[in-house]
Amino acid sequence: MDIAAKYPRGSRPSIHYLPYLIFISYIVSFIGASTTVELLHRRVTGQGWRSWVQLAACSVSFGLVAIWCMHFVGNRAIVLGDGEKEIQLYYSPAYTAVSAILPIIVIFPGFLVGDRFYKGSRSTFTRYLALIVCGVLTGAAVTEMHYLGNQGTTNYNLKPRLGYIIGAAAIAIGACCLAFGLFFHWAGHWMNTLWRRLIVSCFLAGAVSGMHWTAAAGTSYELTGYHQGTGTDRNVNLIIAVCLSLSACVVCFALGFLKQRRTRKLKDRAQQVVLALATFDGEGRLLVTQSGLMPCQTITRQFHQRTFDEDFDTAHPVFNWIYRVSRHWGGISDLIPSMRDHLQSTGYLQSHAIGSGSRSSYSVEDNSSYSTTFRELFCVTAQDIARSMDTRIQDLGCLYEDVLTTGTLLNRAFWRDTQGHKNIIAADVATTSGDVEAGVANPVLFGKGQLLVLTRKVGTEEANRLQNNGYRFASMDQIGDPLSRSMQIPRDDLNLLIARLQLYCQREAFAPSDGTYLASFLLQPSPTMKGLDVIVSRAAPDRLPMVKLSSEELKLSQRKLLSQFNGLTLEECVNRIKLRANLDTEEERWLEKFRGRMLALLRDVPEASLQQAVFSSQPLSATHGNVITGQNDGTNATIFAFCGIKEVYNQTLQSRALKCVPLSFFKTQQRVYPGCPDHGIFAHKNHKDFSTLLQPALPETPAQSRGRNTWGKWPFARRGMSVSEQTLNPDSSSEKGLVNISQYVSTETTNTTSHPWGGIMVSQDIVINDNQKDGSQMEMTEMGLHSEAGVQDKEQQTIADKLMTITTSFRDPYNKVLRDNYSRR
Incomplete structure (x- = not known):
């Protein structure tokens, strides 16, 4: 059959479509749109190269898969004439490549404007303007890719009609504005669940498909030549589009796997010891991540108790220590790098990457030294959070006055009877009610995790800086559900907790007037x-x-x-x-x-x-x-x-x-008020404790080895003896269980201030006796050695210490008899 006679040049062959390829083209567009929405959902907003890379990935996913792949799969559904291979649509490689790159370039600034301005603390007009710019650029990318790709047809002259061009562009821009408007609205209220994201993907795929087929319906094809060849090259674009779609499917499955893994990690974190940051702005809103969670990081999987009845609570010496440290970070911040190295060498910190190190829960040391390890883990974790927020550790805030319990969300438990029916044996066991101001709550059962919270209130400038770095401020109505699920506590308990944290931030330090x-x-x-x-x-x-x-x-x-x-x-x-x-x-x-x-x-x-x-x-x-x-x-x-x-x-x-x-925690609270002289003493004590613990042990000399065998059992046997040769009680510090006295190394030339007890001062007094009779000789009498032992930089007694002494004296039996006699008089 003569093709030229049947379809002369300049003729317009008849057109029909393959329905299954139309459906497949929509599925391809939906896959690309879903990948784009998932990437947008998990992006990091704000400034920085990471945010730009993620937005570029979103642009590639939408421009290359959702638009470009859909276009060529959809055009493959167009059959001209009776399906002869010589008169079907064939494309120029140059136009095909340009049509794949150009939409990505147009979409990227649209995503950048929408992401940067819509979610920031901007005016309503600016937000809607940013949304319109994002929708217009995205819809324009869909439209220009379609007509640019069609211009690459080698054997046809395509003649689109103006009315259909306007209609197709309006469909693309309108559907994109609607889709991104829903996405940003739901994301702004932390309602961006899976089924809502699927709705957004359907609208975006509808924008691409609707525009494509509207434009195709208004386009006529005028034959300009005949294709010479087998016709197999017609499927090249189709094969590329299918491969890209499958790659997008792999990305979607990978994102789903990461989401499931993150969910399991959050559930597991609720059973661990976690450090979180509760930051409030001037309006009382809480700082959260894009997922609606407080910035947090695991300190350790489990706190090791020395005894079965030991609890990690406000009475624990370790909690009292970190409570004081959080109010004077400057006294410990320069030791944190050495702490990190020590934790990595002992196996407690298994990764050298900042902010991504995993904390192990096994014990490689004895119980007395584990308290030191936990303090190191706390300081390193706090520094990791500070770095992730691009701020100083001194600006993280102060530790909240309680150890919070997480992992209490166990409302029902089941057992199976002999007939195979499930019966509820426990229901709503974790409910709590109480007054916010009073903080009274029922005891929470089944709690496994512990949460330490650093609290602070920031001004407008710092709030804007945090939002530019990708964080958000939200009310409990917006983030209550995802936050309670991540902490595994009831919603009522969470509302009470956040209210208590907010009141704690507003509490001023006790400074009584004269x-x-x-x-x-x-x-x-x-x-x-x-x-x-x-x-x-x-x-x-x-x-x-x-x-x-x-x-x-x-x-x-x-x-x-x-x-x-x-x-x-x-x-x-x-x-x-x-x-x-x-x-x-x-x-x-x-x-x-x-x-x-x-x-x-x-x-x-x-x-x-x-x-x-x-x-x-x-x-x-x-x-x-x-x-x-x-x-x-x-x-x-x-x-x-x-x-x-x-x-x-x-x-x-x-x-x-x-x-x-x-009582121990109340004494600690008396040492943390602004301007307390104990801050400097506490910092000096920490430097002595940790610098000695973290410094490498000096090699033992033969003389020291011989001295250990001869004099090791006598604590102060001879001058110049290393303190490491003594057997020191790890509980000899003023705060039992906090300080682990380890290998303190000293020599004859070592300054006495490095001694764990502050050194011993020995002085010789010479008294001049001038109480002699007139004319007698003045006599100088040597009174011998007078030794004074004292602790350098000793902290003063708090009012609680003083009152405890008074209370004890009043309960003394002898003093009580005197008081009774005085009362009878």
Whole structure:
């Protein structure tokens, strides 16, 4: 058959379509659109090369697979004439290559504008303008790729009609604007679930397919030549398109696998010891990642207890240590690189990549040194979070005052009976209710993970910087569900927790004004004999409950009046003042004011044990527990306290406004206020402990080896003896269990300040005796060696330490007899 006679040049052969290839072309476009949406969903917004690379990958996925592949698979469904191979559509390789690259170039700025401006803290007009720019550029890329690809046809002259061009472009731009509008809206409210992303992919695939077939319907094909060859080269573009589509499928499956792995990792993290960052802006919104989660990282898979009844809580020495460190990062930050090297050498940190190191849970050291390892893990983890957020570790915030429990979301448990039916044996066991201000909650069961939270509140400038780096600020209505699922805690518990964290950020450091206060120092013995707790106000657990007695420092006469009540209980003090009938003198009026303040304190702390608490007339400084000498020593306020201990069998508090805080943690809170002199002492102590622990051990000389065998059992046998030759108790530090005294190496030329106990000072006193008779010779008498041993840089006693000493003295039997005799008089 003569093709030229049947289809002369300039003729327009008839057109029909293959339905199955039309459907396949839509599937190809849907695969590319789904890959694009998944990549957009998992991208890192903000500045940096990583964000640009991810947006470029999105552009390639949409421009090359969703548009280019769909175009050539769809054109393969077009059959001209009776299907003769000489008159079918064939394409120029140059135009085909350009049509694959050009849409990627056009789509990339569209994605860049939409990603950069739509999600930032911009005005509504700017956001919608960015959305329109993204939709227009994406729709334009679809349109120009179609007509540019058609222009590469070698044997036809394509004649599109203007009305169809406008209609096709409108379909592409409108559908793209709608799809990306839904995507950004759902992503902005953390509702971007899988089925919603599939809807967005359907709209994007519809934009490409709708535009393609609308334009194809308005295009006529005028024959300009005949193809010479076997016709197999017609399938080259189809094969390339299928291969690219399969590659996109592999990418989708890989993203799904990574998503499933991340989900398992989040569930597993809820059973570990995790450090998280709770950052709030001026509007009270919480800083989260693009997934709606707080920035966090695992410290270790499990905290190793030394005993079965040991709990990692606020009473634990390690928690008290990291609580102080988080309020003075500058004292430890320069040691963190050495800590990282030490953890890698011991196997606790298994990767050298910052922020990606895995923490192991096995123990390679004894229990006493594990506390040191955990402190190192905490510091290294905090630095990793700081680096990931492009900020200083000093700006991460302060540690929250409690160890939070995660992994409590176990609402139902099942068992199978003999008939094969499932029966519920436990339901809603992890529900919690309580007041936000009071923080009262039911005990949570089945908790396995522990969460340490660093809290802070940032200003507008820092909030904008964090958002430019890819983080977002959101309310609990937006991120409550994904956050509660990741932490595996009930939603009500999460709302209460975030509210408590926000209130904690707004709490100001205790700085009493000048004046005199009456305070309550009540101790609550633990029923498990684990120590003592202090009864404090729930709103301000870092200070004692107190009322103001006077706006200025007491006069000497007023102090003498208070000294008359020393050792009496509050009830006895009130009754004694009440018995004094004459209220006309200034002295009596002031005592009546003292009685009124005692009653006010009793209203704030409605505990029966407070009525039996003993009054101490010893004035104390509100800042650091020093005894007032009557001179101006720089203190802001003076405190007189009622000291008492509750009965161990009475564990109930009479007011929800009160709570119990471990005495050890309360002492720690007294050492972290701004300007506390203990910050520098604590930093110096950490440098001595960790620098010695992290430095490489010196090689042992033969002389030291011989000395160890001869003198090793005598701690201070000879001068110049290495401390490493002694057997040191790892619990000899002031905070038991925190510091591991390890191989401290010293020589004769070593400065004594490197000694773990601060060194021993030896001095010789020479006394000149001038009490001689007239005319006698002045005699110089050598009194011999006078040794003074003391600890350098010793921290001062806190007000809790001082009050504990007073409480103990009041409970001494001999002092109690004297007090009873004084009371009877």
